[in-house]
Amino acid sequence: MELRVLGCSGGIGVKRRTTSFLVDTDILIDAGSGLGDLTLDEMASIRHVFLTHSHLDHLNFLPLMVDSIFDRISSPVLVHAQPATLKVLKDHIFNWDIWPDFSTLPTADKPVMAYQEMAPGAVIEIAGRSIEMIPVNHIVPAVGYRVESSQGGSFAFSGDTANNNTFWTALNRHASLDLLIVEAAFSNKDEALSKKARHYCSKTLAEDIVQLQHRPPVYLTHTKPGEEETIFSECQQLFGGRELHQLQVGERFHLK
Numbered sequence: 001m002e003l004r005v006l007g008c009s010g011g012i013g014v015k016r017r018t019t020s021f022l023v024d025t026d027i028l029i030d031a032g033s034g035l036g037d038l039t040l041d042e043m044a045s046i047r048h049v050f051l052t053h054s055h056l057d058h059l060n061f062l063p064l065m066v067d068s069i070f071d072r073i074s075s076p077v078l079v080h081a082q083p084a085t086l087k088v089l090k091d092h093i094f095n096w097d098i099w100p101d102f103s104t105l106p107t108a109d110k111p112v113m114a115y116q117e118m119a120p121g122a123v124i125e126i127a128g129r130s131i132e133m134i135p136v137n138h139i140v141p142a143v144g145y146r147v148e149s150s151q152g153g154s155f156a157f158s159g160d161t162a163n164n165n166t167f168w169t170a171l172n173r174h175a176s177l178d179l180l181i182v183e184a185a186f187s188n189k190d191e192a193l194s195k196k197a198r199h200y201c202s203k204t205l206a207e208d209i210v211q212l213q214h215r216p217p218v219y220l221t222h223t224k225p226g227e228e229e230t231i232f233s234e235c236q237q238l239f240g241g242r243e244l245h246q247l248q249v250g251e252r253f254h255l256k
């Protein structure tokens with residue numbers, strides 16, 4: 001299984017792209033601006049999109065992607081998310097005002113995309129990869145994902161979250177975890193703001209990560225533009241010797 005980082009910033013600016021990860025060639029997790037760096041062929045290979053939540057930085061390039069590839073694919077891209085997230089997509093994005101309803105285009109019986117409701121806690125198997133949806137604690141209904149290949153390689157992505165025990169408990173239920181990508185949106189000086197927006201800051205993430213019984217390399221994502229170094233060094237001091245990295249756009253991980 002290969003994991004390719006298309007976007008991992010909390011914002012934009014030169015070389016910064018918002019959240020999007022490609023698993024092998026056919027599964028996308030979140031559809032932020034990093035998605036826009038794929039070729040048309042690469043976009044047309046995506047068969048499944050899993051969304052963590054309805055915020056713009058995680059789905060802003062989905063409408064543009066389906067518009068770019070609709071004459072290149074013969075069956076719909078399946079958009080998996082919990083019902084509350086799909087409702088926002090239908091009501092506020094693909095509503096003909098912001099963007100056409102591509103779940104009925106080019107024709108209602110052969111659309112370019114189709115909605116697939118998924119319940120937090122559910123697991124979907126796609127050609128040797130299992131994707132588990134895990135509820136987290138954000139300002140809107142939100143989830144993270146744990147992905148495991150049939151060879152046993154695994155990674156988890158928190159999505160956007162503040163303090164919770166659901167994510168960590170779900171990861172501890174499994175025998176292993178090879179890679180963790182976790183959000184660290186704010187530095188400690190923005191702790192009050194992070195609580196309002198229900199994101200982690202370095203300190204609150206450090207409080208939670210002690211719950212994780214596995215010791216995978218930890219990659220920080222969704223860091224505030226301009227604060228990347230500060231957040232990384234704060235986390236390094238607080239994480240008790242865990243292997244820690246700042247996730248980089250373009251990075252590829254080869255898991256079993």
Ligand SMILES: [Zn+2]
Nearest residue numbers: 053055138160
């Ligand atoms: Zn969010």
Ligand SMILES: [Zn+2]
Nearest residue numbers: 055057058160
């Ligand atoms: Zn976000």
